[in-house]
Amino acid sequence: MTGTRSHAVRAVHISVDEVELAAELAGDEGRTAAPDIAEYALWLGDDALILAQQLGAWIAHAPELEEDVALANIALDLLGHARSLLRYAGTADGRTEDDLAYFRDEPDFRCAWLFEQPNGDFAHTIARQLAASTYLSVLYERLQHSSDPVLAAVAGKAVKEVAYHRDHAVQWTLRLAGGTDESRRRMITAIDDVWPYVDELFGDEPLIDRVGDAAVRPSTLRAPFDELVAPVLAESELEAPTRFTASGGGRRGAHFPTLGYLLAEMQVLARAHPGATW
């Protein structure tokens, strides 16, 4: 902090010290993403960013202190993934990670609807985490062998972290489903509400044909996803609901109504004080 103290905030630009943002988070000196690769990085970066923002809202509201800490740590990992991916995506047209996070509107985001589902009660967050962390585990497991070195590096690091996230979600799914009548009722409702948004994750958009070996074809992740989820649901004596499938459309910029509110909260400070640092 600067040496002076004041009773009022006097300036928008508050500089703590000379911290400079890392220019080369992914160790990809000067590497520029081709437009299609950038779009793919935006898919994954937006998924991670929106989920991180959602989980952050649990801090100080989780059922127990350890969960405040756990969900905050998971959110921090996801934010790390988002920063690397958005920074890389931005190299295609000269935008920074902050430009992409704070100065895009809803239709410009590319996250899937699963990540936009509201936190709901704790069981809803756990159901969303079970689906999200399982999907991210199977995705990064494959993406670490991407022909694109930056995507491979981000995935190689993320794969170890999302394994912890999945363990956390699995433990809680078992505990809630096998707990009291009330916790079981809530877990069943949560799985029922979240599962319609799982299918969208495995849709092959036209972009996938254009990016080749740099990306992982989403439809090929369905089987490994099901293989990981099935034993968890079986042990929890839960069923994957099949009542309907949400239309989705996040990869094309069509979003669930929750996203606008989330972005408003996430972006308001950066938009009110562009370029502010502290």
Place this chain on the structure above:
Amino acid sequence: MRSVMPTRTEALEAVLGPAPVVVPADATGVERARAAASTVCDPELPVLSIADLGVLRDVRLDDGVVTVTVTPTYSGCPMMQVIERDVARAVRAAGFADVRVRTVLSPAWTTDWISDDGRRRLEEFGIAPPTGTRPLGPIQGGLHVRCPHCRSLNTREISHYGSTACKALYACRACGEPFDFFKDH
């Protein structure tokens, strides 16, 4: 009334700072630059230098320009920017005006890179060091975590997530003390 309490950093340095870095008189330029970078600590683990932690990956000196390569422990580690700044400062203070700090993600950091001396210092500081991610033989499975206070192996995990992304919260059944465990990663 003015407080006479030392700051957290002062208190920690008084107890146990990072290992001193010895620079021989005839050290080459790159050795001096490396030694300077090696003095930097992770602010959340003030007993470990970034060299002990395996975060310092490479130091090069080309035409008077020092390039230091570091890697984050976890993707979202909030201390990376502080470490980058401290590295640049430390190397500049050693007489190198032009310092560049690169952050790389690959190969991904692992707790296997923490030095043996670093593990010992962690335990002395009250954090149980990682037990190792490499397979030890035909039998797979986690090793018991040893209590850094009383050395008992009779410990249990309270929470998979602790005060930072890299730690889990444990408690000792023998002495009753809670402690941090540096998770295998």
